Amino acid sequence: MRALDAEDIEALAVGAWILGTGGGGSPYHGLLNLRRLYAEGARVSLLDPEELDDGDEIAVVSMMGAPLVILERLVDSRQIARAVTMMEEYRGRRFRAVMAIEIGGGNGMQPLMAAAHLGIPVVDADAMGRAYPEAQMTSFAVGGLEPAPLTSVDPRGNEVVVARAAGWKWMERTSRKVCTEFGSLAATCKAPRLGSEVRRWGVLRTTSQAIRLGRAVRLANRRHQNPIEAVLAAENGIRLFGGKIVEVERRTTEGFLRGRTLVEGLNEDAGSRAEIAFQNEWVVVWRDGVPIVSTPDLICVLDGDTGEAIGTETIRYGQRVVVVALPSPPVFLSERGLSLVGPRAFGYDIDFRSVFGASPSESAA
Amino acid sequence: MKRIGIDVGGTNTDAVLVADGRVLGAVKAPTTPDVTAGIVAALHRLRDRVPDSASADAVLIGTTHFVNSVVQRRNLTPVAAIRIGLPATASLPPFCDWPTDLAELVRGGVWAVEGGHDYDGRPFMPLDTAAVRQAGREIRERGLRDVAVTAMFSPLIDTDEETAAAILREEVPGVRITCSHHLGGIGLLERENAALLNAALIPLAEATVRGFATAMAEIGLAAPLYITQNDGTVAEAARAAAVPVYSFASGPTNSMRGAAFLSGLQDAIVADLGGTTADFGHLRRGFPREANAVVHVGGVRTLFRMPDLISIGLGGGSLVDPAGSHGGPVVGPTSVGYRLTEEALVFGGNQLTATDIGVAAGLAEIGDRSRVARLDPALVAGVLARARAMIEEQVDRMKTEAGDVVLLAVGGGAFLVPDRLEGVARVLRVAHGDCANAVGAAIAQVSGEVDQVFRDLSRAEAIARAQALAGERAVEAGADPATLSLVEAEDIPIAYLPGNAMRVRAKVVGDIAAVTEPRR
Numbered sequence: 001m002r003a004l005d006a007e008d009i010e011a012l013a014v015g016a017w018i019l020g021t022g023g024g025g026s027p028y029h030g031l032l033n034l035r036r037l038y039a040e041g042a043r044v045s046l047l048d049p050e051e052l053d054d055g056d057e058i059a060v061v062s063m064m065g066a067p068l069v070i071l072e073r074l075v076d077s078r079q080i081a082r083a084v085t086m087m088e089e090y091r092g093r094r095f096r097a098v099m100a101i102e103i104g105g106g107n108g109m110q111p112l113m114a115a116a117h118l119g120i121p122v123v124d125a126d127a128m129g130r131a132y133p134e135a136q137m138t139s140f141a142v143g144g145l146e147p148a149p150l151t152s153v154d155p156r157g158n159e160v161v162v163a164r165a166a167g168w169k170w171m172e173r174t175s176r177k178v179c180t181e182f183g184s185l186a187a188t189c190k191a192p193r194l195g196s197e198v199r200r201w202g203v204l205r206t207t208s209q210a211i212r213l214g215r216a217v218r219l220a221n222r223r224h225q226n227p228i229e230a231v232l233a234a235e236n237g238i239r240l241f242g243g244k245i246v247e248v249e250r251r252t253t254e255g256f257l258r259g260r261t262l263v264e265g266l267n268e269d270a271g272s273r274a275e276i277a278f279q280n281e282w283v284v285v286w287r288d289g290v291p292i293v294s295t296p297d298l299i300c301v302l303d304g305d306t307g308e309a310i311g312t313e314t315i316r317y318g319q320r321v322v323v324v325a326l327p328s329p330p331v332f333l334s335e336r337g338l339s340l341v342g343p344r345a346f347g348y349d350i351d352f353r354s355v356f357g358a359s360p361s362e363s364a365a
Numbered sequence: 366m367k368r369i370g371i372d373v374g375g376t377n378t379d380a381v382l383v384a385d386g387r388v389l390g391a392v393k394a395p396t397t398p399d400v401t402a403g404i405v406a407a408l409h410r411l412r413d414r415v416p417d418s419a420s421a422d423a424v425l426i427g428t429t430h431f432v433n434s435v436v437q438r439r440n441l442t443p444v445a446a447i448r449i450g451l452p453a454t455a456s457l458p459p460f461c462d463w464p465t466d467l468a469e470l471v472r473g474g475v476w477a478v479e480g481g482h483d484y485d486g487r488p489f490m491p492l493d494t495a496a497v498r499q500a501g502r503e504i505r506e507r508g509l510r511d512v513a514v515t516a517m518f519s520p521l522i523d524t525d526e527e528t529a530a531a532i533l534r535e536e537v538p539g540v541r542i543t544c545s546h547h548l549g550g551i552g553l554l555e556r557e558n559a560a561l562l563n564a565a566l567i568p569l570a571e572a573t574v575r576g577f578a579t580a581m582a583e584i585g586l587a588a589p590l591y592i593t594q595n596d597g598t599v600a601e602a603a604r605a606a607a608v609p610v611y612s613f614a615s616g617p618t619n620s621m622r623g624a625a626f627l628s629g630l631q632d633a634i635v636a637d638l639g640g641t642t643a644d645f646g647h648l649r650r651g652f653p654r655e656a657n658a659v660v661h662v663g664g665v666r667t668l669f670r671m672p673d674l675i676s677i678g679l680g681g682g683s684l685v686d687p688a689g690s691h692g693g694p695v696v697g698p699t700s701v702g703y704r705l706t707e708e709a710l711v712f713g714g715n716q717l718t719a720t721d722i723g724v725a726a727g728l729a730e731i732g733d734r735s736r737v738a739r740l741d742p743a744l745v746a747g748v749l750a751r752a753r754a755m756i757e758e759q760v761d762r763m764k765t766e767a768g769d770v771v772l773l774a775v776g777g778g779a780f781l782v783p784d785r786l787e788g789v790a791r792v793l794r795v796a797h798g799d800c801a802n803a804v805g806a807a808i809a810q811v812s813g814e815v816d817q818v819f820r821d822l823s824r825a826e827a828i829a830r831a832q833a834l835a836g837e838r839a840v841e842a843g844a845d846p847a848t849l850s851l852v853e854a855e856d857i858p859i860a861y862l863p864g865n866a867m868r869v870r871a872k873v874v875g876d877i878a879a880v881t882e883p884r885r
Contacts, residue, residue, distance in 0.1 A: 029554075032457055033456055033457065036461065066484070068551060068818075069483075069484055071551050071553065072484070072517050072551060072552075072553045073450070073517060073553075074450075074453065074553060075456075075457070076457070155452045156452060156490060157452075183483040183485075183487075184484060314658070317764070318761065318763065320762075
């Protein structure tokens with residue numbers, strides 16, 4: 001277990017945004033909350049999954065809802081803490097630690113806020129290793145773990161427990177309905193996990209990964225070095241394409257932000273074009289019509305100057321970007337993993353081929 | 366209609382008379398610390414040049430006085446912040462993301478009360494009017510007179526902010542109130558920050574506008590007075606004094622608008638090269654394209670209508686480093702600034718500046734050319750190539766679509782812009798380009814704006830509704846209904862929200878309506 005310092009928090013905000021792969025919402029409000037909690041003397045510790053006992057119970061947290069609503073309601077650190085204590089009250093048991101359902105974007109900051117209030121550590125793990133748009137797109141769903149119960153909290157004192165769900169999709173539907181009634185924003189504590197489940201099915205050490213990424217970018221910027229190189233070196237990433245955004249097309253369907261953007265190559269990529277499709281997060285990249293990378297590989301579109309992530313909601317014409325791939329957590333490369341988060345889960349009829357080499361399911365075939 | 370446009374800059378106060386689409390006269394006077402004396406001097410000079418200016422129909426003033434006050438932490442008034450949104454928003458109180466030095470100057474007190482709305486217009490909580498009244502009493506007791514009121518989702522439903530403002534007026538005699546929904550769109554912290562800055566500047570703005578009125582009275586001008594805004598439109602002076610943040614970027618905006626007018630072009634990229642920086646903007650239908658993004662002012666995150674500008678450190682006073690770092694010479698971002706006429710080689714100084722390069726290349730004719738006669742031609746060519754590459758990159762960044770554009774080059778450093786550039790069809794330089802700011806002020810129009818979430822409407826219906834609403838607001842602000850035109854419409858689909866939600870921004874402008882009765 002190690003104590004996170006103020007610089008770790010700043011780095012986490014940068015790294016979580018990169019791991020958001022275009023979505024997940026901005027970590028800015030979470031960062032402001034944590035700065036304030038740290039200024040008041042709170043400290044958060046990070047617990048390695050190996051330090052968990054099999055029977056330890058872990059709270060899994062996230063904010064659920066629309067980024068637009070967060071812009072007005074803001075993020076309040078006590079809300080996520082309340083979702084955790086509500087789960088403790090419902091089950092009559094205390095949690096050993098808290099963890100994120102998704103490390104990517106604003107939800108990567110949530111467990112730290114809960115931990116700061118509750119005085120328990122944060123487990124260095126999540127269930128996505130990035131951001132995904134739907135609740136069933138998690139490693140816990142891949143593992144077939146129990147999706148219920150879930151607590152959902154609204155700041156006005158409305159609190160709901162989804163006690164049972166017939167499956168992960170049902171949990172997504174029911175809890176989404178509750179969230180919509182709350183004004184499309186709710187603090188949630190997902191189904192509690194045992195230490196053994198986290199070690200077996202969690203995506204491990206993603207909080208420290210995000211901090212490492214953020215530190216690399218911040219350090220490179222301070223030293224006037226290339227932050228993209230820093231990202232690649234920190235995470236064994238692959239640089240896929242560099243260029244300028246020349247077209248952005250967005251539409252909202254079924255509650256998702258879908259669309260595509262065109263990147264015109266510059267420098268070593270001059271003469272080529274990349275097209276990137278998104279559904280909240282970046283999903284597939286084609287280079288001159290040929291698919292070159294798709295989810296579950298992490299697709300990160302970074303600002304060519306600062307190395308900071310650019311989101312699907314904010315990308316715009318003229319930005320200089322570098323498209324980078326980071327390795328997917330292995331759990332999503334299985335047949336079941338690919339059925340949940342592979343290109344076909346997002347409606348693209350292409351076979352997944354990792355840019356980091358053949359996926360295990362392919363090599364097994 | 367004869368109009369006097371005035372630009373109060375950091376160094377000079379420029380004044381022009383514009384009538385029937387022509388610039389009839391342009392003068393300069395040094396800016397004075399009280400602003401007023403400089404305006405009086407400029408108006409006197411203008412009258413000497415064009416006696417007709419005495420009977421002008423309107424005077425339009427552009428000034429960056431207020432934004433400078435934030436940046437320099439001067440003349441700011443402590444503000445009472447009222448946040449309506451409990452029990453949400455509590456952990457991120459007003460001023461939570463401000464630089465410490467600025468927060469200490471502006472934070473007069475913070476009050477949070479229950480209330481606000483949801484994205485779909487339902488009340489989030491009923492407004493706690495008793496708590497607002499109690500806050501009013503405490504504000505009065507503390508001797509505060511300037512208040513910023515911010516409610517959750519007020520850009521959609523403004524009733525809580527307006528109700529709170531009415532209560533505060535009852536409780537605090539002489540109170541000056543800024544409601545956030547007048548300033549910004551969705552984004553509570555950023556909108557609140559704009560309201561707080563605005564409230565902190567109102568006493569200065571009122572004093573400044575009184576000074577303008579005094580200047581006009583001194584010279585015997587009876588025409589109505591307008592102050593130019595960030596978006597290239599104007600507000601009547603008393604109205605403008607209530608929204609000083611709306612003049613923050615009026616300098617570059619007026620310069621772009623003036624360049625459009627002087628060139629007759631409505632769509633172009635504008636490069637305004639001064640002594641230290643080059644500002645790049647995009648004119649669309651004669652107006653600067655607005656930034657749809659967070660803008661930092663004096664270290665504070667804000668979100669309100671500002672032109673989309675890129676500034677880089679390149680201008681006539683930029684220092685040249687012949688050795689450079691990437692195999693060629695480097696120019697900027699450091700500049701000798703206003704000391705150009707002492708420090709540049711052509712003025713007998715010993716600093717190599719972009720101006721010296723321009724003179725050596727025969728692009729500019731100032732100072733003593735013989736002092737740069739021995740500059741290495743390869744160095745001169747290298748610096749110009751570097752400047753060209755910097756300009757090409759920024760022009761490309763400002764484009765919103767592929768294809769060649771027209772580039773308008775204005776400002777004292779415009780000689781650094783070559784006649785041929787990659788991605789540019791042609792480069793235009795205009796007459797009176799050095800007083801484009803004042804011309805931009807003189808030709809300003811009145812606008813009305815909408816930024817709202819619409820649901821269960823087709824895209825066309827939502828935009829039409831936004832346009833009608835924006836038109837009503839423009840007429841309210843003094844536009845002639847017969848001259849209204851839509852200059853901007855943008856729709857952004859909103860992920861996760863049910864009911865086909867989309868956020869629509871629309872802006873409508875019109876000419877200043879003829880005055881039928883004397884204005885106060």
